[in-house]
Structure formats: C-alpha cells, structure tokens
Amino acid sequence: xxxxxxxxxxxxxxxxxxxxxxxxxxxxxxxxxxxxxxxxxxxxxxxxxxxxxxxxxxxxxxxxxxxxxxxxxxxxxxxxxxxxxxxxxxxxxxxxxxxxxxxxxxxxxxxxxxxxxxxxx
Amino acid sequence: xxxxxxxxxxxxxxxxxxxxxxxxxxxxxxxxxxxxxxxxxxxxxxxxxxxxxxxxxxxxxxxxxxxxxxxxxxxxxxxxxxxxxxxxxxxxxxxxxxxxxxxxxxxxxxxxxxxxxxxxxxxxxxxxxxxxxxxxxxxxxxxxxxxxxxxxxxxxxxxxxxxxxxxxxxxxxxxxxxxxxxxxxxxxxxxxxxxxxxxxxxxxxxxxxxxxxxxxxxxxxxxxxxxxxxxxxxxxxxxxxxxxxxxxxxxxxxxxxxxxxxxxxxxxxxxxxxxxxxxxxxxxxxxxxxxxxxxxxxxxxxxxxxxxxxxxxxxxxxxxxxxxxxxxxxxxxxxxxxxxxxxxxxxxxxxxxxxxxxxxxxxxxxxxxxxxxxxxxxxxxxxxxxxxxxxxxxxxxxxxxxxxxxxxxxxxxxxxxxxxxxxxxxxxxxxxxxxxxxxxxxxxxxxxxxxxxxxxxxxxxxxxxxxxxxxxxxxxxxxxxxxxxxxxxxxxxxxxxxxxxxxxxxxxxxxxxxxxxxxxxxxxxxxxxxxxxxxxxxxxxxxxxxxxxxxxxxxxxxxxxxxxxxxxxxxxxxxxxxxxxxxxxxxxxxxxxxxxxxxxxxxxxxxxxxxxxxxxxxxxxxxxxxxxxxxxxxxxxxxxxxxxxxxxxxxxxxxxxxxxxxxxxxxxxxxxxxxxxxxxxxxxxxxxxxxxxxxxxxxxxxxxxxxxxxxxxxxxxxxxxxxxxxxxxxxxxxxxxxxxxxxxxxxxxxxxxxxxxxxxxxxxxxxxxxxxxxxxxxxxxxxxxxxxxxxxxxxxxxxxxxxxxxxxxxxxxxxxxxxxxxxxxxxxxxxxxxxxxxxxxxxxxxxxxxxxxxxxxxxxx
Numbered sequence: 001x002x003x004x005x006x007x008x009x010x011x012x013x014x015x016x017x018x019x020x021x022x023x024x025x026x027x028x029x030x031x032x033x034x035x036x037x038x039x040x041x042x043x044x045x046x047x048x049x050x051x052x053x054x055x056x057x058x059x060x061x062x063x064x065x066x067x068x069x070x071x072x073x074x075x076x077x078x079x080x081x082x083x084x085x086x087x088x089x090x091x092x093x094x095x096x097x098x099x100x101x102x103x104x105x106x107x108x109x110x111x112x113x114x115x116x117x118x119x120x121x
Numbered sequence: 122x123x124x125x126x127x128x129x130x131x132x133x134x135x136x137x138x139x140x141x142x143x144x145x146x147x148x149x150x151x152x153x154x155x156x157x158x159x160x161x162x163x164x165x166x167x168x169x170x171x172x173x174x175x176x177x178x179x180x181x182x183x184x185x186x187x188x189x190x191x192x193x194x195x196x197x198x199x200x201x202x203x204x205x206x207x208x209x210x211x212x213x214x215x216x217x218x219x220x221x222x223x224x225x226x227x228x229x230x231x232x233x234x235x236x237x238x239x240x241x242x243x244x245x246x247x248x249x250x251x252x253x254x255x256x257x258x259x260x261x262x263x264x265x266x267x268x269x270x271x272x273x274x275x276x277x278x279x280x281x282x283x284x285x286x287x288x289x290x291x292x293x294x295x296x297x298x299x300x301x302x303x304x305x306x307x308x309x310x311x312x313x314x315x316x317x318x319x320x321x322x323x324x325x326x327x328x329x330x331x332x333x334x335x336x337x338x339x340x341x342x343x344x345x346x347x348x349x350x351x352x353x354x355x356x357x358x359x360x361x362x363x364x365x366x367x368x369x370x371x372x373x374x375x376x377x378x379x380x381x382x383x384x385x386x387x388x389x390x391x392x393x394x395x396x397x398x399x400x401x402x403x404x405x406x407x408x409x410x411x412x413x414x415x416x417x418x419x420x421x422x423x424x425x426x427x428x429x430x431x432x433x434x435x436x437x438x439x440x441x442x443x444x445x446x447x448x449x450x451x452x453x454x455x456x457x458x459x460x461x462x463x464x465x466x467x468x469x470x471x472x473x474x475x476x477x478x479x480x481x482x483x484x485x486x487x488x489x490x491x492x493x494x495x496x497x498x499x500x501x502x503x504x505x506x507x508x509x510x511x512x513x514x515x516x517x518x519x520x521x522x523x524x525x526x527x528x529x530x531x532x533x534x535x536x537x538x539x540x541x542x543x544x545x546x547x548x549x550x551x552x553x554x555x556x557x558x559x560x561x562x563x564x565x566x567x568x569x570x571x572x573x574x575x576x577x578x579x580x581x582x583x584x585x586x587x588x589x590x591x592x593x594x595x596x597x598x599x600x601x602x603x604x605x606x607x608x609x610x611x612x613x614x615x616x617x618x619x620x621x622x623x624x625x626x627x628x629x630x631x632x633x634x635x636x637x638x639x640x641x642x643x644x645x646x647x648x649x650x651x652x653x654x655x656x657x658x659x660x661x662x663x664x665x666x667x668x669x670x671x672x673x674x675x676x677x678x679x680x681x682x683x684x685x686x687x688x689x690x691x692x693x694x695x696x697x698x699x700x701x702x703x704x705x706x707x708x709x710x711x712x713x714x715x716x717x718x719x720x721x722x723x724x725x726x727x728x729x730x731x732x733x734x735x736x737x738x739x740x741x742x743x744x745x746x747x748x749x750x751x752x753x754x755x756x757x758x759x760x761x762x763x764x765x766x767x768x769x770x771x772x773x774x775x776x777x778x779x780x781x782x783x784x785x786x787x788x789x790x791x792x793x794x795x796x797x798x799x800x801x802x803x804x805x806x807x808x809x810x811x812x813x814x815x816x817x818x819x820x821x822x823x824x825x826x827x828x829x830x831x832x833x834x835x836x837x838x839x840x841x842x843x844x845x846x847x848x849x850x851x852x853x854x855x856x857x858x859x860x861x862x863x864x865x866x867x868x869x870x871x872x873x874x875x876x877x878x879x880x881x882x883x884x885x886x887x888x889x890x891x892x893x894x895x896x897x898x899x900x901x902x903x904x905x906x907x908x909x910x911x912x913x914x915x916x917x918x919x920x921x922x923x924x925x926x927x928x929x930x931x932x933x934x935x936x937x938x939x940x941x942x943x944x945x946x947x948x949x950x951x952x953x954x955x956x957x958x959x960x961x962x963x964x965x966x967x968x969x970x971x972x973x974x975x976x977x978x979x980x981x982x
Contacts, residue, residue, distance in 0.1 A: 033140060034147040051169075052144065053176045056137075061183045072136075077150070082140045 018050065018058050020101060023086065023094040026068060030085040032075075033059060059084060067093050130190045137177055145170065174492055191498075192505070199506040209478060210510065213471050217514025217560065219866070220467035222521035225545075225553045226529060227460045229522065231453045232552075233543040239441055240370060240542065242313040243401075247440035248277075248408060250398035250415065254705075255432030261394040264385035266422060266430070270398070273418050276411035279311035280400040282385060285375050287642050287805070289835040290342065291355040298642055298835035299338070302375060303383035309333075311401045312373070319350035319365030327384035330361045336369040338378040356381075358646050358833065372541060374399070374444060391429040399440065412437040444538045448935050455932055456859060459610060463863050464556070466606040468564040469599045470870050473877060475507070475568035476596055500569045507565030508558070515557030519545070522553070534852040596881075597914055600874045604918020605925060607864075607871035608955055612926035613933060614864035615947040617857045620937040624853055630782035630791075631681055631809075632720025633842040637816040639808040639823055640680045641834055643800075654800045655734075657831060658712050661808065664826040666714075670814035675715030678800065680807040681784040682845045693752060694762040694772060704752050706744075706793040708765070710801045716743075716779065718809040726759045726777030733776075733798045740773035741798065746781050748793035763795070773797070787849050788938050809842075816841040856936055868955065871918075872962045879911050880966040904967045911963035918959075919952050 025031065025039050036059075037050045062068045067090030075081045086094070145166055152162035170176070203210040238244045251259040252266065262270075267282045274280055283304040290297045306322040309315075321333055332354065334343070343349050352363045361381075373380075374397075385396070402411055415435045422430045489499060523545050530543055643654050662674040691704045715721075716728040724746065733741045742763065749758045762772040781791035800806055808827075812819055820839040827834060883890075890903050930942035940947075 032143070032147075034144040038151075051171060052141070053171055053179065056141070056176060056180045057183050060180050064183060075147075077147075079143055079146060080139065081143050081147075082136070 016097075017101075018054055019062060020094070020097045021048070021050075022055070022058055022062065023067060023090055023097070026084060026086040026090075027094065030083050032081040032083050034081075036084070062090070066090070128190075133184065134181070137180060141173065141177065191501075195502045195505040196509065198502060199509050202506060203509070206478070209474060213474060213510045214514045214517065216467050216471060216870075217511055217557070218517035218521060220464045220518070221511075221515045221553060221556055221560065222518030222525070223863075224460045224464050224556060225518060225522040225549060226525045227456055228552050229526060229545055229549045230529060230533070230543055231457050232546070232548055234445055234537065234539050235450050235453050236548075237539075237542065239444070239539075240372065244441065245439060246402045247312070248400045248402060248411060249438050249440050249443040250280075250400060251436045251438075252394060252419070253434045253436050259436060262396045262398055263391055263394045263429075264389040264396060265387060265391045266394075266419075266433075267385050267396055267398060268387060269422055270415065270418060270435075274400075274411075274414060276403055276406040276414045277400040278403040279307045280398060281305045281308040281311045282383060282396040282398050283308060283374075284383065284395050284397070285377065286381065288356045288379075288381070289358075289642060289833070291358070291833070292342075296833060296835040297342070299378045300375065301379045301381055302373065302377035303381045305383050305385065308380070308399065311399055313401070314368065314371050316365040317368035318347065319363070321365050322380075322382045326364075327382045329382060330359060331364045331382060332356065332361045333365045333367060333380040334363060335367055335378045335380075336371065339366045370541070372539065391426060408437060408439060449538070451932070451935050452856065455936065456856070458929075458932075459613060459860060459863050462606050462610060463867060464560065466603055466867055466870050468560055469603045469606070470874055471510075472564040472568060473596060473599050473603075473874055475564060476599075477877065477881065479568045503569035504562070504565050507569070508561040511557045511561030511564075515553055515560075518557075519550070519553050522549075532855055532858075534855060596878060600871075600878050600914050601918040601921065603871040603874040604915055604955070604959065605922035607867040608919050608922025608951065609926045609929065610860070610864040610867040611951045611955055612923075612930065612948055614857070614860045615951045616930065616933055616937060616940055616942065616944060617853070617860050619944060619947055620940040621850070621853050621857045623940065624787055624850060624938045627783065627787045628781075629681065629784065629787070629842075629846065630719075630721055630780055631784070631842055632811065633846055635811050635813070635816060636719065636842040637810040637812065637819055637823065637839060638680060638842055638845060639810065639827070639836060639839050641806055641808060641827070641836065643804045643806060643834070647831065647833075648804065652736075654804070654806070655712070658800065658806060658808070660830045661827050662712060662714060664829060665808070665810055665823055668812075668819060668822050668826065670812045670819070671810055672813060673714050673717035673811040674808065675718035676712040676800075676806045676808045677715055677719070677784075678710040678803045678806055679784055680805075680845075681719075681809075681842055682786070682849045689765050691752070692764045692766065694764070706748055706752070706795055709794060709796045710799060710803050710806075711796050712800070712806075713798075715796070715809065718811045719782075720811065721782060722780045724778050724780055725757070726775075728777055728779065729796060729798050738798075740771060741776045742773045743777040743779055743796045744775055745779055745791065745794040747791040748795055749778050751793045787846070816843075853936070853938070868958060871955075872958055875911060875915065875959045876962045876966065878914070879908075879963040882910060883907060883966045883969075904964070907967050908960075908963060911967075912960060915956060915959045915963070919956055922955075923948060923952060 021040060022036060025036050025043075028039070031039065033052070033055060037052070037055055040048055040050050059068070059070075063070050063084070066087060068084045068086055070082050070084050072080055073083045148166045148169070149159070149162045152165060153159055157165070239247065241247060250262065250270075252262045254260050261284075262282065264282075267280075271277075271280045271282075281304060283302050286301045286303050288299055288301045290299050304322075306324050306327055309321040316333065317336070318339075319333075322331060334349070339345060339349060343352075346352075349363050350365065354361050354363060367380075383396075400411075402408070412435075415437060419430070419434045423433055486499065490496075526543060526545060530540055533540060643657065648654050648657070658676050662676070665671060665674045689705060689708055691706055693704060711729065713729065713731045713734055716723065721728075723743075726743075729741060729743055732738055744758060752758070752763075753761065758775045758778060760774065762774050764770060764772050775795075779796075782794055783789065783791055785792070808823075810816070810819060810823055817840070823839060824836050827836060886907060890907065893903050894900055926948065927943060932942075934942055
C-alpha cells in the first residue's frame with residue numbers, strides 16, 4: 001500500500017488485496033507479523049509498505065476465517081513470537097483469489113491499452 | 122484497564138499486546154543491526170506504528186462477538202464515573218426512586234381496582250340485576266319477583282339472590298357485630314368459587330341454621346382451626362352450625378364476614394324489595410340478550426300484578442360495572458395521569474442535570490474520541506450509565522412501593538372496592554421495569570448525543586467552558602416543560618382544594634359538634650314482640666339522659682352520614698294516584714327526643730311530641746323543607762295528609778316542617794324526607810346523644826347504660842358525629858392529599874430547574890456582568906437584564922401549563938364538588954404563586970453574582 005497523505009482511516013483500503021498478499025507471503029512458509037511486513041517490503045522493492053494498523057486486523061481476520069492458524073513460538077533471539085501458517089483451506093482460497101486477481105488485472109490492462117485508432121474515445 | 126486474568130477476553134488482550142510488543146522489538150533490533158542509534162531507532166519505529174491504541178482497537182473489533190463483554194466493560198466504567206460524582210448520582214437515584222416508586226404504587230391500585238378482572242372464573246359472565254321503579258330509579262328486588270325471574274329465565278345458568286344482614290356473634294368476650302349476607306344456595310355456584318374447608322349450602326338447607334365463614338373471620342375469631350366445620354356457634358341468640366369456610370381472597374359484594382342461607386318465600390309481599398341478584402349467564406347468552414329476556418319477564422309481571430309491579434322493570438349490568446363504577450375508574454385514571462406527569466417532570470430534571478454534567482465532561486469525551494472511540498461506543502456507554510441510574514432508582518422505588526402498599530390500603534377510603542386485592546404482582550413489576558427502562562432511555566438520549574458529538578479540538582482547547590447554543594435550547598425547552606407540568610399539577614391541586622373546602626362547609630342539619638352517635642342492632646328473640654324495641658329505646662334513652670352533661674337523647678333509623686336509605690311511594694290526600702302519578706320520599710322513624718338531640722330546627726309548625734308516640738294517637742308526621750318544596754310547592758303542607766304506598770289508606774297529618782337534613786352523604790342535594798314516630802319494628806336504630814361536654818368522653822358511660830338495660834346488644838362503634846363527618850370526607854381528602862403531594866414535588870422540581878439554569882447562565886455571563894458594573898452600570902439593572910431570560914422561560918412555561926390545564930381540567934369533573942373545572946380564580950392564583958416562587962428562585966443566583974466584587978470576578982477568568 002502506498003503511503004497515504006490524507007488522514008483517512010487506512011484500514012479498509014484495498015482490503016481484499018492485502019489479504020491476497022498476506023496469504024501469498026505465507027505460502028513461502030510460516031512467519032510472524034513483523035516478518036510478513038518485511039517480506040512484503042523486500043519483495044515489492046520498497047514500493048508496498050504495509051502498516052501495522054492494516055496488517056494485524058488482516059491477520060486476525062484471516063485467522064478468524066480459518067485461512068491461517070496462529071501459534072506461539074520462540075524465535076532465534078529467544079523471544080516469544082506469534083507465528084502464522086497457511087491452512088489447507090487457506091491454500092485453496094489463495095488459488096482462487098490469484099485467479100480472480102489475474103482476470104481483474106488482465107481486464108484493466110486491456111482497457112488501459114485499448115488501441116486509440118478504434119473510435120477514439 | 123487490567124482485567125483479572127481468568128477472563129478469556131483478557132487473555133486475548135494480553136496476547137495481542139505481546140504480539141505487537143514483539144513486532145516493535147524486532148523492528149527496533151533490525152534498525153540497530155543496520156547501525157542506527159537505539160533511541161532513534163525506537164522513535165522511528167514508533168512513528169511507523171502510528172496510533173498503537175487504535176491498531177489494537179481495530180484488531181480487537183475483528184474478533185467480534187464480544188459484545189456481552191463490552192457491556193460488562195461499560196457497566197464497570199459507568200460505575201467508576203458515577204462514583205466520582207456521588208452527589209449527582211445520589212440526587213438522580215433518589216429522584217428516580219421517588220418518581221418510579223410513586224408511579225408504581227398508584228399503578229398497583231389502578232391494576233387491582235380497574236385493570237384486573239374480578240377474581241371469579243369467567244368474570245364477564247357475571248351480571249348484577251336491579252329492579253327499576255316506574256320513574257326509572259334502581260331498586261332492590263322483592264322475593265316473589267325473584268322467584269318468578271328465577272323460574273322463568275333461560276338466559277341465566279344460575280340466578281341467585283342476596284341480602285345484607287347484620288348478626289351478632291356471641292361467645293367469649295363482647296358480643297361482636299358482623300356484616301353478613303343471606304344468600305340463596307346457588308350463590309356460590311353462580312360466582313364459581315369452591316370453599317376451602319367443608320362445603321357451601323345445599324338446596325335443602327335454605328331454611329336451616331347453617332353458616333359459611335369467610336377466611337378472615339375464620340382466622341380472627343376461630344384461630345384458623347381446621348376442625349371448625351360442624352362447630353356450633355351462636356348468632357343473634359340462635360344456634361347455627363358452621364358447614365364451610367371460603368378461601369382467602371374470596372370477596373363478595375359488601376365484604377360480608379359470613380354467609381347464611383336465604384329462602385325467598387312465595388308468601389312474601391310482592392312489593393317488599395330487599396334483595397340484590399347476581400347471576401351467571403348461560404352459555405351462549407349475552408348481557409343484552411339476558412336484559413331483553415328479563416325485561417320481557419318483568420313486563421309480564423307488570424301486567425299480571427299491576428298493583429305491585431305496575432310500571433316496574435329491570436336493569437342488568439355487568440358485576441364489574443356495579444362494583445367498580447365509572448366514577449372510580451375515572452378517578453384512578455386521573456391519578457395515574459397525574460403521577461405520570463410527575464414522572465415526566467423528574468425525567469426532565471435529571472436530563473437537565475445530565476446536560477449540565479455533559480458540559481463538564483466534554484474534555485473527557487474529547488479525549489476518548491481522540492483515542493479512537495467510535496461515536497456509537499460512546500453513546501452506548503452513556504446510555505449504560507443512564508440505564509444504571511434508572512434501574513437502581515427503579516429497584517429502590519419498587520422497594521418503596523412495596524412497603525407503601527399497606528400504607529395505601531390504610532389511607533384509601535374504606536369503601537373502596539377490591540381494596541384487599543391491591544398488591545405488587547407480576548404486572549406491577551413488569552410495569553416498574555418498563556417504566557424504568559423508558560425513563561432511562563428518555564432522559565439519557567439527548568445528553569448522550571450531545572456529549573458524543575463534541576468537537577474534539579474545541580473540547581480539548583478551551584477546557585469545556587463554553588456551551589453550544591444547541592445544548593442551551595434543549596435546556597431551555599426542558600425548563601419550560603418543567604414549569605408547564607408543575608402548573609398543570611398545581612391547578613389540579615387548586616381545584617381539588619376548592620372542592621374540598623366547599624364540601625367541608627356543607628350543612629348537614631345536625632349539630633355535629635355536640636352529638637354522639639350510637640348505632641344499635643335490635644335483633645333477637647327479645648324484640649320480636651310488638652313494641653319491644655320502642656320500650657327498650659325508651660328505657661335506654663332515659664338512663665342515658667341521666668348522665669351528666671347530656672341535654673337530649675333520641676333515636677333514628679338511619680345513621681347520619683352512614684349511607685343507606687329508605688324510599689317509599691306516597692299518596693297525597695286529595696291528589697289522584699296511580700302508576701306515573703306517585704310521589705315518593707324518604708322516611709325516617711324517630712323517637713321523641715330525636716329533633717332536640719340532633720339539633721334540627723323546626724321551621725314551621727311543631728316537631729313530634731311525646732303524645733304523638735302513644736299507640737292510639739292520631740298519626741302525625743314531620744317533613745323537611747325539601748319535602749315541602751317538592752310535594753307542596755305552592756301551598757303550606759301543614760295540615761295536609763299523606764299515606765304510605767300507592768293507594769295508602771293510613772293517612773297521616775303533617776304537623777311541622779323542619780330544616781333540610783343531609784344524612785346520607787355530603788355531596789348530595791337535600792332530599793324530601795319525612796319523620797314518623799316510633800321504630801315501626803325497624804331493627805337498626807341509631808341513638809343520638811346531645812351533650813354540652815365533649816361527646817367522645819361519654820362513649821364508655823353510654824355503653825354501660827345501654828348494657829344495663831340489655832346486655833346482649835352489640836355496640837360496635839360509638840362516635841361523635843363530627844368524626845363521622847370527617848370520615849365522609851376521607852375520599853375527597855385522600856384525592857386532595859395525593860394531588861397536593863404531587864403538586865408540591867412538582868413546584869420543588871421546577872424551582873430547582875429554574876435555579877439551575879439561572880446559575881448556569883450567571884456563570885456564563887459573570888464576565889459580562891462584571892464589566893458592565895465596572896463601567897458604571899447599576900447592579901440592579903444588570904440583574905434585571907440577566908433575569909430577563911429566566912422570566913421569559915417562566916412565563917412561557919406557565920402559559921403552556923395553563924393551556925394544558927384548561928384542556929385537561931374537565932377530566933377532573935367527577936371529583937369536584939360545586940367547583941367548575943375552569944375556575945378562573947384558581948387558575949390565576951396558581952399562575953401567580955408559581956410565577957412568584959420561580960422568579961424568586963431565579964433571582965438568587967443573579968443577585969449573588971451582581972453582589973460579587975467585579976475585580977475578583979474578572980480576575981478569576
């Protein structure tokens with residue numbers, strides 16, 4: 001999510017997309033909240049920076065929906081961290097969402113790249 | 122707020138805290154690893170996090186389903202806030218307790234008397250039957266007519282007859298006079314209630330000496346003895362056997378303490394009317410169909426027996442209408458409405474308090490909004506606070522109402538129907554709960570909305586000193602409505618006071634202050650002989666007359682202000698008589714000393730003298746002025762002759778006219794009355810003793826003298842006529858006290874409301890006032906300026922209240938005696954009173970502020 005300048009509640013912004021990204025991140029393996037936000041930042045080359053205000057509600061919501069589970073574990077630094085893991089249901093949901101996203105982005109791309117020769121809107 | 126750790130919600134909260142904290146830690150560690158300064162790293166991460174509290178709040182919201190825990194949270198928070206302002210909480214809870222308590226108490230009476238069905242199975246199938254005279258007046262039923270009705274009716278499953286009797290229960294101690302009813306054996310079947318012990322009368326027992334006890338009598342006189350069935354008792358000198366006891370809560374008209382069997386005789390006089398009938402409709406019959414049938418039967422009887430039944434018919438009403446008349450129903454609704462108005466007034470007051478408190482809590486609200494509380498959450502929490510207040514107040518009020526029920530039963534006029542049924546039952550509890558919820562919602566709604574829409578920055582900046590105009594308008598409206606409500610209640614109280622005062626001044630014709638009344642029941646073997654009663658009375662009167670201070674003794678058959686009456690048809694000599702042409706009047710039997718003892722003045726002619734009482738004296742009667750005006754409007758009645766009965770033969774000469782006598786009730790107009798010498802065998806006579814000393818002090822001596830003549834006479838009450846008159850005023854006095862109480866509370870509340878708003882205004886405008894005074898304005902002028910707003914509110918409220926009172930006053934009509942509902946002096950006086958009191962209370966804060974030192978006031982800004 002690009003950083004917003006105006007003081008609107010950032011929680012609802014592209015909620016569905018955030019869910020998709022979080023689930024995809026967890027496909028790489030179980031991770032905790034901080035790890036997920038760092039992963040997203042790194043793999044989007046610093047373009048997308050998820051705020052904790054969006055991340056944690058998303059994580060808890062996905063857990064409630066049953067797409068991910070959470071357990072408490074000890075990290076390498078001997079810290080207690082809450083680690084999330086993708087469930088089988090979550091995997092299926094992720095696949096479906098990827099397909100939908102693919103269709104969506106194809107459609108938008110098609111609109112944006114429509115040849116100007118035809119009709120000239 | 123830290124919860125005890127055994128709550129699941131608390132655990133999740135703690136885990137979330139830990140999760141966020143660990144994220145924070147890791148982010149800081151990473152930055153330090155990259156070479157940042159630890160403190161800078163911490164700042165940076167904190168900035169990135171944004172509003173941690175809000176993050177946690179939103180995350181928590183995704184958990185959902187925790188609203189029961191939220192409510193518990195709200196309650197705890199509310200309790201804490203209320204504990205911080207104990208004064209406010211106390212005032213609010215007490216006000217509510219009084220308001221809801223009073224409303225519930227009145228409702229319990231309304232419930233028992235008006236709303237609940239009568240305590241019999243299928244009570245709307247029960248019917249009361251009167252006969253009606255050719256003039257259309259309700260009258261009792263005669264035994265022979267009853268028998269014909271009973272035998273010919275198809276509309277009734279059971280048609281029973283009853284007559285009130287008084288018996289004397291003899292046994293250990295003083296003879297006790299009891300109210301009883303003689304009923305036909307099907308009486309209990311008609312009402313449909315089974316006895317709790319033994320049985321009721323069998324058909325063949327109609328003439329036997331058997332009795333059924335009421336639950337109350339069984340408890341008080343027979344010690345709740347379970348073996349009482351079969352016991353022998355002595356009633357008025359005769360042995361009777363107890364066959365049954367009725368259950369507790371069984372109430373019959375007239376509240377008799379025991380029942381005796383009645384056997385209407387086919388040989389009785391057809392025109393001796395003493396009975397009242399209670400019937401249960403047969404399946405399929407309705408009140409109208411039964412009335413039609415009975416009227417047809419009555420008209421057949423009228424044709425068959427023109428001399429006795431000519432022109433007579435019947436009137437049927439539901440038993441409920443007979444017991445709880447339209448008047449009483451209306452009175453109860455008026456009282457209920459009044460106490461409801463009072464409750465509204467209290468709500469307005471508390472709303473005002475809450476609004477004022479809301480102003481001082483703006484800072485708190487601002488903070489909460491800044492920290493992320495949603496508006497809905499704040500409103501919910503404020504509502505919880507108000508509901509907490511109202512439910513606590515209601516619980517307290519319910520306790521008060523419960524404790525007050527016995528008090529109410531004592532204060533209510535003794536004759537109030539269904540008095541015993543008044544209690545706090547399920548419906549009353551539900552009402553109290555509903556009232557408290559409604560009240561809580563009502564007075565909390567707009568303070569809550571006002572508080573939660575606080576502009577955050579403004580609230581935090583100026584420390585909540587200024588008030589928004591919107592809030593002020595609401596407070597003004599509240600105060601105006603308080604004044605209006607107070608005005609309405611005050612007018613009602615004023616009208617009732619006027620009516621009561623007039624009632625108190627009614628002339629009964631008796632010399633109340635000097636007379637003692639001794640009602641006696643002269644039944645028993647010893648009085649069956651002709652003239653025995655007269656002889657007994659003569660002896661008793663002579664003995665009483667010997668007591669010191671006694672100036673006259675006499676007796677009459679109708680206890681003054683005792684209710685009850687006797688009406689007969691009259692023939693006037695020289696006038697044609699027949700159905701439609703008869704006159705009627707009330708009669709009294711008196712002993713020689715009556716007129717002097719009662720203090721009734723003779724206006725024309727003479728009173729009844731001892732010679733008139735001799736057995737062979739020419740029959741003489743004395744009439745009242747109302748009699749003279751009604752039967753002899755244009756001529757002097759003295760010397761004219763009248764006879765009892767439509768075609769009476771025993772002519773009596775009118776020998777005197779006395780002043781009007783009101784001996785039935787205070788509110789009725791004087792009725793035509795005539796006095797006959799001698800008891801005529803009437804078994805209930807009241808002895809009147811006139812004395813120069815205090816009448817009450819003679820009671821014991823009078824009793825002893827009567828018992829010295831015949832020790833078996835029961836003398837239940839001996840009381841001065843003044844006391845009887847006071848008792849006759851009990852009903853109106855009760856209404857007046859109640860309404861007066863409401864009005865007093867209303868004035869206090871409304872005055873407090875005005876005082877509050879004026880204080881508030883003054884605080885707002887202290888600065889302005891001080892500047893003006895410092896610049897040379899006269900304090901009085903400044904005060905007047907500030908008072909202007911208060912005066913406008915007061916005037917508006919009184920005006921509105923006056924209009925409301927004008928439209929509502931006619932509802933009081935039934936309760937008022939000789940006072941028109943729209944009684945100008947009452948309205949004007951009330952408006953003036955309320956206006957002056959309110960204005961005075963508004964002056965106090967204004968004057969205090971004007972007197973303050975301007976320099977000090979300005980410096981405090």
